[in-house]
Amino acid sequence: MLETRLDLDRIHAARRVIDPMFLDTPMYPCDALGRRLGCTVHVKLETANPVRSFKARGTELVTSLLAGQGRTDVVCASAGNLGQALGWSGRRRGLNVTVVASRRAPVAKLDRIRALGAELELVDGDFEMARERAADIARERGIRLVEDSLDVETCEGAATIGLELAGAESTFDTVLIALGGGAMATGVGYVLKSLLPGVEVICVQPVGAPAMTRSWHERRVITTESTDTIADGVAGRYPIPAVLDDLLAVADDAVLVHESSIIAGMRMLLEDTGLVIEPSAALGVAAVLEDRDRFAGRHVVTVLCGGNVDLDAYQRWVRR
């Protein structure tokens, strides 16, 4: 019995609340990519939806709950993807959505948050500064603050990916999950450890944003002064204790990868699968690139968690 904040029955129930558009996403083998990586590779594609990331799985739950409680307003901090997802789910349920983001977030993400009708407030600092400002707004206005990874619905939403992996026909032995705040890693990890305990759950974070990975290895919260990575979606500095506890219960490993590997991963995914993904979604491929021996001959699934990227930056990264 895994001791976490997660619960299989609730995760199954979540599937009935989430718009089917965000569920049962494509999962398929990529032979060419596997040949290059020296292992069998399936991708689980979370970018083919209106918000281009898995985050709506969680915001569908959160906003459904809020609407049921008669709430009218909600605020979140976002690196860019949660804000879009909350904008989408909130609009559908008549909620006024406010998103706080860093001015340094990709323009594409900020534009799309606005386009979804959310009120966008920018802060000069990084994601952690946006988190503080969002909390202030929630207090000032007396409205609900959605906290990614801390609010269990965000983990349960992501965990529905785990149900889909566990129900897949293919028999994989490893799942590679991008690690940021931890909602996806704990959610997917919990389901896999519950239903397919033999599958290794490996979390991947950039060397330039290692707070959660270091915390996992030291089994206590480690914060960092700054972050330095193109993988903007996972660049937090203050791990949440309750999420770390869950991660300790469900992850088999947490590894760090270099920017060059993330870029190589994005390029390979474009060349071998035709998919444009954001840096965070290339973390899994990057992990294989940095430790080929470990993955040789194995059957890995890598979750392509998001595809929100500034095209100019993307072109620079993938150009040879």
Place this chain on the structure above:
Amino acid sequence: MLETRLDLDRIHAARRVIDPMFLDTPMYPCDALGRRLGCTVHVKLETANPVRSFKARGTELVTSLLAGQGRTDVVCASAGNLGQALGWSGRRRGLNVTVVASRRAPVAKLDRIRALGAELELVDGDFEMARERAADIARERGIRLVEDSLDVETCEGAATIGLELAGAESTFDTVLIALGGGAMATGVGYVLKSLLPGVEVICVQPVGAPAMTRSWHERRVITTESTDTIADGVAGRYPIPAVLDDLLAVADDAVLVHESSIIAGMRMLLEDTGLVIEPSAALGVAAVLEDRDRFAGRHVVTVLCGGNVDLDAYQRWVRR
């Protein structure tokens, strides 16, 4: 009662034969694209699978049938996508697959056909020359020739897209379908006209490869001397009479679009949805671009039928 070679019961049955990996593909609204086009737009995404096109829906049926008959060899002509799909489906069922293609087909398509283990023979002429050569091979070796659009299984496979459209929650009024040999247009069109007769089925072909569209308008087979389009997937010159008959029964219109519109469509799909698609898959968006008044305020679904493209050429096309 529609008089065609197609049958709803057989199309429903096809779903049980086709690998689920190729079924129930993502369908979702693209607000940003819709704003630019002046209508509501859903995309039906057929590129997120190992062969990056809808063609495996048909080859799953064909190869299942052949394997059931104890056949060991099969040959087809292909513009590039059918060959990959037949390679995939054939390999899975232990069939030796031979593909004949034009030497001018995109290198990416040819490479992937080889990578799937198919024997690839190149001809110096265009797709119609490949069709002749494939027929010769079938006769010489006494093996089964798969003929796209003529073999009803290729239409039935494509028609399963129509079932998914008809079962979708959203209420669209127009479906835009790339028109080449006619398998997709007749298959999807047949299902829609059977289940959602109020939906307008519009086929789209490049001005540079207009044979089937001209044939549809004149209600008799019109061939052309040559083709000139980047939409290699739909560049046939000799419409098949039986397929034209079906198309006459199910299509509401067939329109031609210019190369510049196809390129603009590819660029918009990249910018507004993050999807890399091949020229044939941009035909629907191109049709809206060329006749905005016709589509103003309507709710269209465009089927993104393939994503096999040479990246260098693609970059040239979409670069501003």
